[in-house]
Amino acid sequence: MAELSSLEELWWMLGALFFFHTSEYVLALLFHGRGVSLGSFLISGPYLVALGCSFVEHGVESRYAPWMKTLSPVSYMGLAMVVVGEFMRKCAVVTANHSFTHDIKTFHRPEHRLVTHGIYRFFRHPGYLGFLIWSVGSQVLLCNPVCTVGYTIVMWRFFRDRIPYEEFFLVQFFGEEYQQYAERVPSGIPFIQ
Ligand SMILES: C[S@@+](CC[C@H](N)C(=O)[O-])C[C@H]1O[C@@H](n2cnc3c(N)ncnc32)[C@H](O)[C@@H]1O
Numbered sequence: 001m002a003e004l005s006s007l008e009e010l011w012w013m014l015g016a017l018f019f020f021h022t023s024e025y026v027l028a029l030l031f032h033g034r035g036v037s038l039g040s041f042l043i044s045g046p047y048l049v050a051l052g053c054s055f056v057e058h059g060v061e062s063r064y065a066p067w068m069k070t071l072s073p074v075s076y077m078g079l080a081m082v083v084v085g086e087f088m089r090k091c092a093v094v095t096a097n098h099s100f101t102h103d104i105k106t107f108h109r110p111e112h113r114l115v116t117h118g119i120y121r122f123f124r125h126p127g128y129l130g131f132l133i134w135s136v137g138s139q140v141l142l143c144n145p146v147c148t149v150g151y152t153i154v155m156w157r158f159f160r161d162r163i164p165y166e167e168f169f170l171v172q173f174f175g176e177e178y179q180q181y182a183e184r185v186p187s188g189i190p191f192i193q
Pocket residue numbers: 092096099100101102103104105112113114115116120124125126127128129166169170
């Protein structure tokens with residue numbers, strides 16, 4: 001297997017970022033039409049800060065500890081995580097179709113149906129699980145130990161707070177049917193019921 005240089009890791013990262021954000025927006029346009037906002041690129045202030053940290057870490061370590069950036073098996077593992085996470089995320093978006101919105105809906109729209117088939121048979125939050133694997137994988141790809149740990153903690157805490165909020169409304173919309181679904185299918189995010 002060819003060795004990945006620190007520059008090649010960066011190029012892979014930029015490619016992964018471009019594909020992820022563009023495809024999120026394009027799929028939102030496809031399923032929800034022209035009313036979709038630029039927010040569907042999923043680029044926020046805190047996200048840019050996190051991204052900045054990862055590039056700073058990569059730059060500093062490339063400069064002062066270049067050996068850390070030539071761990072090709074680690075980079076390839078990160079790349080595999082990025083591909084798996086992306087695939088899982090897009091499976092969720094396509095399966096949930098009109099029911100998948102980037103914001104959490106607090107009112108029941110007529111086209112919003114409960115989705116329990118496809119990848120939702122295995123996880124209640126496959127889109128979040130895919131995003132978690134993708135984002136942590138991006139840091140493994142860059143061989144960034146600090147950001148790998150940081151991203152894992154920040155993302156996990158984000159989903160720990162977001163999932164109960166989202167599910168509160170899903171129970172309002174779908175009642176008993178959602179409760180039974182939640183009892184038999186795990187969230188998908190480790191240590192979150
Ligand atoms: C960003 S999407 C995330 C969906 C899901 N949490 C996931 O990780 O795949 C958020 C929207 O999906 C809706 N949603 C989440 N799970 C759903 C399900 N099983 N069926 C229908 N809609 C769902 C929520 O009501 C919310 O408006």
